[in-house]
Amino acid sequence: MNESVPKLPVLSWQGISLAHAPARASLLDLPAVRFTTSGRAAIWHALRLIGLKPGDRVLMPSYHCMSMIAPVVLLGGEVEFYPIVADGSADMDYLRSATRRPVRAILAAHFFGLPRAMQPIRQLCDERGIAFIEDCAHALWGQHAGNTVGSLGDYAIGSMTKFFPVPEGGCIASSRHSLEGVQLRSTPVRRELKVLVDVLERATSFERLPGVNGALNVLWRIKAMLRGRSRRGVDEGPKDLLVAQAALADLDVEQAGIAMSRAARGVVRHIRMDWTFESRRAHFARLLACSGRLSGARPLSPSIPDEAAPYVFPLLADDPDRGFAALRDLGIAVFRWDWRWPGTPDDTSDYGNVWAHHVLQLPCHQDLSTHDMDYIERALVQVFGRSVEPVGPTTTRELSAKGVI
Numbered sequence: 001m002n003e004s005v006p007k008l009p010v011l012s013w014q015g016i017s018l019a020h021a022p023a024r025a026s027l028l029d030l031p032a033v034r035f036t037t038s039g040r041a042a043i044w045h046a047l048r049l050i051g052l053k054p055g056d057r058v059l060m061p062s063y064h065c066m067s068m069i070a071p072v073v074l075l076g077g078e079v080e081f082y083p084i085v086a087d088g089s090a091d092m093d094y095l096r097s098a099t100r101r102p103v104r105a106i107l108a109a110h111f112f113g114l115p116r117a118m119q120p121i122r123q124l125c126d127e128r129g130i131a132f133i134e135d136c137a138h139a140l141w142g143q144h145a146g147n148t149v150g151s152l153g154d155y156a157i158g159s160m161t162k163f164f165p166v167p168e169g170g171c172i173a174s175s176r177h178s179l180e181g182v183q184l185r186s187t188p189v190r191r192e193l194k195v196l197v198d199v200l201e202r203a204t205s206f207e208r209l210p211g212v213n214g215a216l217n218v219l220w221r222i223k224a225m226l227r228g229r230s231r232r233g234v235d236e237g238p239k240d241l242l243v244a245q246a247a248l249a250d251l252d253v254e255q256a257g258i259a260m261s262r263a264a265r266g267v268v269r270h271i272r273m274d275w276t277f278e279s280r281r282a283h284f285a286r287l288l289a290c291s292g293r294l295s296g297a298r299p300l301s302p303s304i305p306d307e308a309a310p311y312v313f314p315l316l317a318d319d320p321d322r323g324f325a326a327l328r329d330l331g332i333a334v335f336r337w338d339w340r341w342p343g344t345p346d347d348t349s350d351y352g353n354v355w356a357h358h359v360l361q362l363p364c365h366q367d368l369s370t371h372d373m374d375y376i377e378r379a380l381v382q383v384f385g386r387s388v389e390p391v392g393p394t395t396t397r398e399l400s401a402k403g404v405i
């Protein structure tokens with residue numbers, strides 16, 4: 001796949017500030033935070049702090065990506081998948097029944113960065129002595145029923161690559177426990193340099209650093225020539241997509257024990273957080289308006305919650321296989337979680353199953369330019385067609401009643 005629009009944030013002059021601007025509270029403002037190399041490494045640390053032992057049961061959502069599950073399996077935990085309901089929150093009836101037998105931990109996620117109800121899980125975990133991991137990989141900001149994302153979990157985890165122009169990074173955070181037990185080694189100097197080069201190389205490949213793009217691009221060309229490979233799109237073909245997916249099912253324990261590099265943390269510290277928040281919301285709102293007028297797809301969510309700045313825009317497609325392939329052919333890095341952990345139940349009443357096949361996750365990050373957003377909008381109309389009447393969001397239940405899905 002040729003990356004026509006950046007799939008994840010890219011460093012730009014516009015997005016950085018040398019001063020420390022005060023910003024609205026985020027996951028990173030919880031009382032205890034430690035930066036890891038990835039979100040999955042943060043899940044691994046959380047499970048270790050909880051004291052997960054081989055054979056312990058961990059309840060995980062049926063709608064997931066492989067990297068959420070890998071840490072549990074690596075530590076010998078026994079994963080049991082729970083269904084999700086129409087609004088993306090956990091099926092509490094299932095959880096109540098499943099926790100009659102011993103369970104060590106429950107993980108629940110704010111899918112797409114739209115805050116979900118976590119209070120019922122917190123209450124259940126308190127009643128039954130279970131640890132709760134609040135997965136905020138998609139949600140740096142947001143509230144549900146007055147609870148800020150990350151505040152209800154014993155441990156919350158975040159993924160920096162989804163919100164900042166960095167090639168690595170995650171965090172474990174807690175408003176309830178100390179993180180003294182998270183031991184992290186410092187990053188080797190070679191890796192620090194690689195992170196820095198990766199950040200700059202990506203930024204200049206999208207021409208986001210006027211004034212230095214030219215000089216740095218010459219430098220990267222020389223580097224690429226010395227290594228004998230091209231710069232952009234090296235890992236984007238269909239075969240490489242499979243390789244990238246397989247990598248998600250893996251967790252490098254060596255890397256999990258290392259802290260997020262100082263280079264990546266430095267970038268995060270200087271990103272304009274309020275601008276990031278507002279841009280993501282604006283892009284989400286634009287995709288909401290545009291996808292409400294498509295004939296073969298519609299927004300999964302009717303609106304954008306006040307305090308949220310989503311990770312991606314979820315689009316519910318009637319023919320997702322075709323839509324996914326066509327959008328990727330057009331260079332739009334749409335994600336889909338149809339590749340699930342072996343043994344995930346195929347229960348048709350579980351929304352996790354419908355979403356795994358039908359939900360396409362479109363980029364809405366802060367570093368999409370107006371030109372990028374125009375391109376995405378045109379691509380959506382080309383792939384899904386325009387409807388005569390605005391259709392707006394439709395529930396998956398309505399769609400299945402109509403026989404669309």
Ligand SMILES: Cc1ncc(COP(=O)(O)O)c(C=O)c1O
Nearest residue numbers: 038039040067068109137159170
């Ligand atoms: C919900 C969720 N949790 C955790 C992770 C793991 O984050 P990372 O990619 O930083 O390891 C991901 C990654 O996509 C995710 O989508």
